[in-house]
Amino acid sequence: xxxxxxxxxxxxxxxxxxxxxxxxxxxxxxxxxxxxxxxxxxxxxxxxxxxxxxxxxxxxxxxxxxxxxxxxxxxxxxxxxxxxxxxxxxxxxxxxxxxxxxxxxxxxxxxxxxxxxxxxxxxxxxxxxxxxxxxxxxxxxxxxxxxxxxxxxxxxxxxxxxxxxxxxxxxxxxxxxxxxxxxxxxxxxxxxxxxxxxxxxxxxxxxxxxxxxxxxxxxxxxxxxxxxxxxxxxxxxxxxxxxxxxxxxxxxxxxxxxxxxxxxxxxxxxxxxxxxxxxxxxxxxxxxxxxxxxxxxxxxxxxxxxxxxxxxxxxxxxxxxxxxxxxxxxxxxxxxxxxxxxxxxxxxxxxxxxx
Ligand code: FE2
Numbered sequence: 001x002x003x004x005x006x007x008x009x010x011x012x013x014x015x016x017x018x019x020x021x022x023x024x025x026x027x028x029x030x031x032x033x034x035x036x037x038x039x040x041x042x043x044x045x046x047x048x049x050x051x052x053x054x055x056x057x058x059x060x061x062x063x064x065x066x067x068x069x070x071x072x073x074x075x076x077x078x079x080x081x082x083x084x085x086x087x088x089x090x091x092x093x094x095x096x097x098x099x100x101x102x103x104x105x106x107x108x109x110x111x112x113x114x115x116x117x118x119x120x121x122x123x124x125x126x127x128x129x130x131x132x133x134x135x136x137x138x139x140x141x142x143x144x145x146x147x148x149x150x151x152x153x154x155x156x157x158x159x160x161x162x163x164x165x166x167x168x169x170x171x172x173x174x175x176x177x178x179x180x181x182x183x184x185x186x187x188x189x190x191x192x193x194x195x196x197x198x199x200x201x202x203x204x205x206x207x208x209x210x211x212x213x214x215x216x217x218x219x220x221x222x223x224x225x226x227x228x229x230x231x232x233x234x235x236x237x238x239x240x241x242x243x244x245x246x247x248x249x250x251x252x253x254x255x256x257x258x259x260x261x262x263x264x265x266x267x268x269x270x271x272x273x274x275x276x277x278x279x280x281x282x283x284x285x286x287x288x289x290x291x292x293x294x295x296x297x298x299x300x301x302x303x304x305x306x307x308x309x310x311x312x313x314x315x316x317x318x319x320x321x322x323x324x325x326x327x328x329x330x331x332x333x334x335x336x337x338x339x340x341x342x343x344x345x346x347x348x349x350x351x352x353x354x355x
Pocket of ligand 1: 126130149199275276308
């Protein structure tokens with residue numbers, strides 16, 4: 001993301017430049033990113049993260065936090081890019097999936113800018129954006145995708161025009177499992193710092209113990225039974241470090257197992273890790289070992305782009321705009337349960353350097 005002077009000089013003398021601003025507001029992050037189809041690609045990445053005092057996320061509280069920070073984040077992104085709204089070629093917005101009240105803040109801001117300045121409005125699916133940012137930064141064009149976050153756990157790959165789901169959690173998401181366990185076991189805050197979740201810190205010195213369920217059903221994983229059983233073990237007086245170590249081992253190994261079967265089934269030769277939990281060092285290591293054992297290429301989204309951000313929305317918006325995908329302002333409604341396999345991906349396997 002260098003400074004404005006470098007960006008301006010590197011953009012001189014090239015073909016037609018397209019610049020898109022993207023707004024993310026599906027969960028706990030209000031993010032505004034600005035992306036160009038020319039190097040250095042990422043021109044701005046401004047964010048405000050909602051962190052609850054304690055407990056989980058309350059959608060209304062998030063929405064009010066977003067409303068009071070939206071203008072500030074937008075201004076910061078434009079300043080960092082050295083651009084005005086008039087310089088933009090499109091406004092992309094994550095319309096789902098996510099929490100209704102939070103999504104509506106981003107959608108409202110995007111619709112307002114698009115109509116006020118007469119800019120194309122580009123609808124973006126949040127899960128597609130997590131995949132596109134991973135393909136873009138790793139250069140792996142046709143991978144099997146492990147998408148793990150607070151609210152999502154799925155194995156995906158592109159087949160026949162769309163990202164298809166080859167496995168997912170039957171109940172809670174991997175990030176939710178780790179965060180809820182940390183909170184209930186009293187080792188919160190669970191936020192990832194330097195690639196480490198509080199579960200990782202707690203696991204240090206722990207060893208594998210018997211008694212926790214490893215649940216893989218066909219191509220799906222299940223984590224809620226694991227969560228309940230682990231909390232029960234704490235109550236029974238098992239060593240916290242052993243329970244943390246074992247919970248983490250089972251949770252990570254089961255998702256890697258279904259990813260490996262997807263690789264075998266699809267015959268794809270690349271693997272990519274994305275989403276908030278992709279910042280976890282141990283999970284990155286396990287994914288890379290699996291890829292190495294199978295002799296396929298591996299990459300992971302860098303930790304700073306693993307969590308929710310506006311850059312991935314802008315990037316996906318730019319790819320979509322290059323295929324004329326826009327939405328009328330009055331039809332740009334949020335879709336809380338917008339499934340990834342409902343979205344056509346006509347630009348595949350293009351990334352920005354092809355535009
Ligand atoms: Fe996300």
